[in-house]
Amino acid sequence: MDQAVIDRITDSFAAQTMMETLGARLSDITPGLVRITCPILPGTRQQQGYGHAGLTFSIGDTAAGYAALTLIPTGFEVVTAEIKINLLAPARGTRLIATGRVIKPGKRLSIVTAEVHAEENGVQTLIAILQGTMVPVPR
Template identity: 80%
Template sequence: MDTLTARIHKSFARQSMMATLGAEILHVAEGLVRITAPILPGARQQQGFGHAGLTFSIGDSAAGYAALTVLPPENEVVTAEIKINLLAPARGSRLIATGRVVKPGRRLCVVTAEVHAEEAGTQTLIAVLQGTMVPVPR
């Protein structure tokens, strides 16, 4: 595991919310992080779909970790603002969030994330997020 990937995994392991959701990192590259989470019985809304809170949580984390990949090792990030557009119900067994850096910066990083639901091997885009991450000292 390279230094960048190890750094992201180490920070991710400290997020108890991601552990509660059963989320895992699938991929790390400069400016891009992919996170997956199962749609567990405790993360569903009243109609049986994955809850928007699950979608938002892994989208926010994927976008935040994408920002962290372009920052110096002495930084972490916090979300200053992020919005979500929910496009379709979260049907399936798991969600996959892909976070990307749109514009890196020392004070602000603009990020996006796409979240797909996977059902029987087919992925459907269910949400897009856009936001701003703020680098903070570790």
């Protein structure tokens, strides 16, 4: 993968204060795939002590968007036009891992998915799937 694409994604991710607040980190960048890891911090839990669905959604949407950006020409960013989430299980554990993938790249629309896993004691459990549409926009 071209280093300029990796740098563009890394720099863009570093500018997202939301991801910084959540403690999220990029862990993998390849063409059409981006993985983000994120601890389940005390401030990101819901009333029963599990990771909040908002945390799950945030990192899933971000992983899917950056996966789309790996295939978008220089000079463009992407924005989410629509994305849906199916929550499958509680976010139990110490961290979440979101893997975004491009299903169909395009010049006007990119169709993406993300899977989010919760990790507890080294065991990963699929807790959510997302599907959406990213739109390239000029930088």
